[in-house]
Amino acid sequence: MAGTLIYLIGPSGSGKDTLIDLARQQLGQDSGVCFAHRYITRPASAGGENHVALTEEEFLARQRAGLFAMSWASHGCHYGIGIEINQWLAKGLTVVMNGSRGYLKTALQNYPELCPVLIEVSPEVLKERLARRGRETLQDIELRLNRNSQFDLDAEKGCLRVDNTHSPEAASQRLLAIINQHRRQGACA
Template sequence: MSGSARLFAIVGPSGAGKDTLIAGAMAALPDLRLVRRVITRPSDAGGEDFEGVTPEVFAMRKAAGEFALDWGAHGLCYGLPAAALQAPGTVVFNGSRAALPQALDRFPDLVVILVTAPDAVLATRLAARGRETVGDIRLRLARADFALPPGITPRVVVNDGSQAQGVARLVAALQPDRG
């Protein structure tokens, strides 16, 4: 990654509103760049803007060294294209809590932002997405309290109010003067 780039991993449980807050922060901070993830799911599956690929294509691209970081979660493979991390500026990616040790090893100056919300809010948002069954939602809620790996102290954004409040909290967490 370029020496003048600042990299933020946005992590948190499903339904916390990460994609919504990232989109709002990008509108508020025109210089903010989002890394478009490569995911082994169909591109028309909804949700975030991502590049959908087959598991075979993902494996070939990984073997070719195209990803700066990759991980598995929820039965899918996720990758961050190395080329997307080369330009200077402030860069964010929607990451996985389980992949943070690998991410911090690769990017020691990485700043972790944990976006979270109360379980009732998460359940309502997950149900509204219409992508998961009731059983899937229960499993996601059971994982919502997944602890971050030891030694990681994130900046925390509680997304329990309006979208504008959540975006303002994320924008504040992206500021360089934050500890």
């Protein structure tokens, strides 16, 4: 029996990493749920998510070796999800991952059990979070906000939605409910 892939998407700064961390605190000991780490060509010291930092050369070598189930490039970095998720899904586990809106169409083609979850946040809060993070210039932040407005996710397979504008704790409860629902039903609803 194939598991379900919970594929979190949303703009940078929407709080995906925070919500994944909160869900991991609740479900990390549960043998039926796995949280996939991303491989990123960004130093571990850059902050943000708990990821596996690779140089660009290391990343491209792993990509050529077929060690990524998914990989994409965005904002000057390469991102990958390891092929271990295929084993987890084959064992019937629920896999939670931080995905990419730009890669969603390809991911849906390759993983029919994929359940996209859009983390939403108001533009004002998003701008504030990006500025507070301190990784981008104000010009880069404006480019991210403009990019965010160009995505039309309603044209894709129906995304479940989690509003993370106000309270990460409330948003994490909604995400936990989605994960638990898929553990019981095994299908995106």
